[in-house]
Amino acid sequence: DGGITQSPKYLFRKEGQNVTLSCEQNLNHDAMYWYRQDPGQGLRLIYYSQIVNDFQKGDIAEGYSVSREKKESFPLTVTSAQKNPTAFYLCASRLSNTGELFFGEGSRLTVL
């Protein structure tokens, strides 16, 4: 079935460590997104990519990095520079004509 796969589902990290969250899609969508979700704050956009080998900062990009070497993959690295990385991270891809987003099941990162 077509969809978006995020891994790992749960991740624990010590302070000072970088961690990479995986996002893979087989929907053949050009655009992909990373959001951060915190209780009571809705979804905040971290990074997005409209096409392979191109990506743009969202509203809260500091302390994060991404790459888009393949159409299917859009990994997010949470670096040690991110001051408060504990959160639920959501990856999505976009259907071009209507703008509808398709979401993965999320990755919950906890910093110990």
Add this chain to the structure above:
Amino acid sequence: AQSVAQPEDQVNVAEGNPLTVKCTYSVSGNPYLFWYVQYPNRGLQFLLKYITGDNLVKGSYGFEAEFNKSQTSFHLKKPSALVSDSALYFCAVRVPNYGGSQGNLIFGKGTKLSVKP
């Protein structure tokens, strides 16, 4: 500035009663409007969208929403709530060229719907 507001953090409804989750928006141009639902520790699932045409849009799981241009609203409704409808609901709007790109969505902060038996 472009924005989406969900004025209620939580909505409580008895099972079998009608439910409404409110959404208003402030954007320039003609928006595309969406509703998503999120169950605990899960991703967002698409419910319905308004692009153009009939102002009443029907979606998944018996939900519907009415686009009201004069009131800039897109409230989510269901005639008879189920306990299984309990979840977090997000309204979103697509604005062409928002943030310098084509088609990014702006999300509201979410409304927690609680349906009691």
